[in-house]
Every structure is written in structure tokens, then in C-alpha cells.
Amino acid sequence: MTLLRAQTGAIPRPKPSSLSKPFWDGLAAGELRFQRCGACHGATHTPALVCSRCGSGDLVWEVSSGRGVVETWTTVWRPQTPEFVVPYMPIVVAVDEGWQMLSNLIGCDHEAVVAGMPVELELHRLDDGVTLPYFRPIEAGA
């Protein structure tokens, strides 16, 4: 049994761009933000100038429910850099509003993951104030 946890070491920090700043500011404020298209109402991530569905420039930031399902995963035993504690589990989450994001699964055993597993956002603030979005399993009945 190996409980997957959020990283706390000197892992790479995000360097927000002018385009992505609202996303990272949102996490610091406790919100998972994505862009919604005013023309086709589709969701776009990663932050962009135009809608990934229809190309419209009419994008507005919205706050996600922070819920979704695991679409794919990998358990990593050989870390990117020594600062990462293994195992850790990169996942692609299909978020409820119809967009996908990369994150890490935490809060369960690494062998507990299955495709389609419901997950929810869990924010972790690193010591230098950067907030990273992780996901944890949604308890049955929650």
C-alpha cells in the first residue's frame, strides 16, 4: 500500500504567461478556472487566445466544479528529477465542463486507480506560495 501524496519539494514551479495568469491566480484564490466560448459555449484549456472548438476569440473565464473522471494515468517510479517523491501518478482528467487537464492523483493507493474513476480538485500550496491543482478520488456517496 503506497498512498499517493502531493509533492512538497523543489519541483518545477509554473511560470505563468500573460495568457495563463488568470488560471494560476484562480488557484491561489481557491478556484479552478477555464475558458468558455461565447460563440459555441465550448470549454478551452490550456489558456488560449481563441476557442479550441470554433476559433472564436470570444472567451470568458469561468470557475469549474473541480470534478471529473480519470481518463488515463501512469504510475511513475523513475522520477523526472530527484526532487519528486515516487511513486507519483500523472493523470488526464476529463473535467465535468467538457475539458481535459493534466494533474496528479493523490489521496489513494496507487493500485486503486481505474478508468472513469470520479475525482475532485484538491489544492496544495507550496512553501513559496505557489498553488498546484491535484485531484483525489470522490468518496462513494459524497
Place this chain on the structure above:
Amino acid sequence: MNQHPFRDVAIVGVHNTRQARVLEGYDSRTITMEAALGALADAGLTPLDVDGVTGGNLSAEFVYQHRIGPVWKSPSGLGIPAVLEAAAAIATGLASVVLISSGSAGAYTQRESTAPWTRPGNEFVAPFGMFTAAEFALIARRHMITFGTRPESLAEVAATIRNNGSANPEAVYYERGPFTPDDILHSRMIADPFHLLDCSTTSEGGCALVMAHADIARDLARPPVYVLGGGIDYYGPSYQNPPTFDLGGRRDPRYVNGWVGRRAAERAFATAGLGPADVDVCEFYDPFSFEIIRQFEAFGFCAEGEGGDFVLDGTIGPGGRHPITTDGGTMSYSHAGSQPQLLQRVTRAVEQLRGGCASRQVDGAEVAMCSNGGSGALFTDVLLLGKEAG
């Protein structure tokens, strides 16, 4: 019927330098120079015969050191795109003899981390511990979820390629085998479903080739090998965005990242007037075992979801109908940094079509298919080569 666009374009010289885990005494610049001179010598040409270069910025260094300017130069091309650029330059008269050279040495020194070219710098992937094995694993896992593809199929691919390398005296991992699929499955886990032996290695070396107009090629030392077709498929910058299987463009729902390279292969086969059944040698790029399965599906050798079974029936091994990655590829022959490995599928395909490979020569090979890239990287390039002009 229209003339084939590359009917007058031939590959006339190829060279791989010695490849090793670490090449003492070399840096990327010096090993690239050695590769370039080797390819020219193979063709029976000298630096003064070259009037075009591509393959990355170290090719520009060759132009300066040998004082062969002014020459045509493309700054962009690596691997198969460089070959296609050079072919276009020759076909359109921009150049008549093009040198493509690349090399890597001394680039991977922080061994406690994964190789620098495998680590993305982007804000949306780097904080989550991504590197190439994890990027490609997410794609492989999605295929396993959707189609029931089994680890045994991945292991069959890895064992086949590693055994090819084990038989190749030029391979960094010569005589390390034989490997059974069980050996692959029992190696330590790196990024599930990839065990250590499902992954490419890291090493150093140089690789170069020379292309020329057919009028020049006819008088040279080696039998010319012709460009029959090619294609380049991209979905965006590598390792900066989530590597999803169903990432698609807005133009055509048939094309998704999970089968990136499909459009490129369709175009290559259309230009060549050939299909998958005509391919005798599959010099497919092998960053991770699953990628071979994915490419057989993307390139139309089998249907979506059937790649796992396709590789199990003896098709991909020596003597099979579609032998893969005959020198051991990046898993066993050499990875040679971030760039030469992209060219090495092409040099090996040329040697297969000439005949007389150091190992695993495919008898009577007429058509070879090469590839670069992969789904974790959001791109795949393909190249079809033949003994006869198109």
C-alpha cells in the same frame, strides 16, 4: 500521369559514427563533423561537392569550417523533415547535393534526472513530474483502456527490437540478449505500463546522410536509394500540453493525436502509389514499445485497436512480413541524443535497400518505411524509400 515529384532525388551516402553510452573526447560539434565526412566518403564525394545543408544548426558549422559557402541552407529540419526538405530543394533546383548531419555528445550529464530533452519546461506539465516516458505512457494506457491492449503485446515489441540490437555488432547494447517478452515484463517499472526494457536508452553518436540529384547519383559509388513519398503530421509543440489520445484538429474528425501520422502516411502512400502491403522493412521509431503498435494502426497496416494482436503473430520479427526497427533502434542500437536518432531510421532503411546490413538484412527488400515522433510528442513523420525511382 504526372511525374513523381521526387523522381530525380536520391540518397547517395549514409554514415553512423561509433555510438556509445558516452563518447569520450567528443562534443556534439565534433561528432557531427565526423558523421558528415563519413557520409560524404560513403558517397564518394568531398565537402566541395556540397551545395546545400540542413539537419540543424551544427550543419551550418560544417559550412563555415570547410569554407564551402555560399550554400543553400535550411535551419529547421531534423530527421525525416530534413530529408523531405532536402528532397524538395533538389527537386526544385535549389540545390544539387545536400548534406544532412547531426550529432550529440556530452549533452546528458545530470544522470540523477531524466535526459534534458525528455523534460518539458511548460507550466501545465512540468510541475506534475512529466517526462517523455510518462507522456507516452498516458497515450499507451488510454489505448489499453479502450481496446484491451495487453502488456504482453508491448513486451513482444520490445523483445523483438532488443534482440535485433543484440545481434547488431554496431549496437551500443550488442550481445545483451536474447530477451524474451517475460524479461521485458520482469524489468523494473519506470512509468506504468512501461518497464525499463520498454523504453529507449540514452547514448551518444553522430549520423549523417547525403542526397543528390539523380544525374549526379548515377555516377557515384553506391546504388542510389530513392525518396518515394513522405509526410509530416503535427498537433502542436511537444511536451507542453496534456498528451491526450483524442486531441484533434477542427478540420477532420478522422485524425486524432492517438493515431498521429495517419494523414502523413496516407499522403506518403498516395505519392508513392503504394500501400502498407508493399512495405518490406518497417524502420519505425521506437521511443517506447507501444509506439510500434500505435504506428501499425496509424499507418494503415491494421485497424484501430488491432495493433496489439498484429504484433503477436510473428509479423514483426526477422523473416516476418513486416520486420521492424532492424538494427535495435533507440532501445538497443543507439538513441544518440535528441536529434541523430531521428535520422537513424533513415540511414538504416538506406542500408537495408542497398543490401548488406551488418545484421538482420531483409532479403530482397525493395520498399522501406521510416518514422519519427510519437503520440506523447504530438507529432509523427513518415518517409517511404525504394530501390527504384518513383
